[in-house]
Amino acid sequence: MELRSVEELMSLLHAFRGAWDAPDRSGDPVDLHDHALQTAHLLRRSHPSDKELQVAGLVHDLGHLLHPGDDAGHADHAAVAVRPLLGDRVARLVRLHVPAKRYLATTEPGRPLSAQSALTLGPQGGAMTPREADAFARDPLAEAAATLRQADDAGKVVGLDAGVMDDWRPVLELVAAAHASGG
Structure with a gap:
């Protein structure tokens, strides 16, 4: 599935x-x-x-909705879905949030993960080898992807009020418009 409008994306987010x-x-x-x-x-x-980073955080797990049960591929599914609407940077950040988990598991081995994230780390490839970690660190989006991953890990608090989905519509429209205009 490829998203072509903010309306389609908002429906999925709801x-x-x-x-x-x-x-x-x-x-x-x-x-x-x-x-x-x-x-x-x-x-x-x-x-x-960094509106694109924020939007990547909002949409990073769309793959769980599009392909339930595919923990290993959920980031790729989400990236493919959002790329036409939100652009390459958002899609790459979404795709990299799983490798970022693997990277952080290597570079910060005692870093806590939620029970589910710890469970899915293995099927997603486990901690990176030193060679993989070096290659990931050279990616121009590595730092932003690690930041996304850290927010992903922290954004699992029962009862935390983080606003409403419709508040994100203007940000999604802004990022989509910037992508459509080539900016």
Whole structure:
């Protein structure tokens, strides 16, 4: 699936309500809706001028909705879906949020992960080898992807009020318009 309008994307983001990262709800303690809002909110606070990073935080787990149960491929599915609408940088950040988890597992081995993230690390390739970590660190988006990953890991707090999905529509429209104009 490739998203072509902010309206289509907003429909999917609203469908996050009551959807979980694990089909049997055994995963993270918040649904994908709250997780997306919390991740984007954390990125807005830490990187207020980087709208693409914030949007990547909002949409990074769309693959769980598009292909339930495909933990290893969810980032790729989401990246393919958002690229036509939100551009290459957002899509690459979305795609890199899983390699960033593997990278951080290598460079910060004692770093805590949620139970679900720890469980899916293996099927996603496990901690990177030193060679893989070196290659990842050379990627121009490595730092931003690691920042996204850190917000992803922190955005799983039951009951945290991170706003409402419709508040993100203007930001999505801004990023989509910038991509459409080649900017």
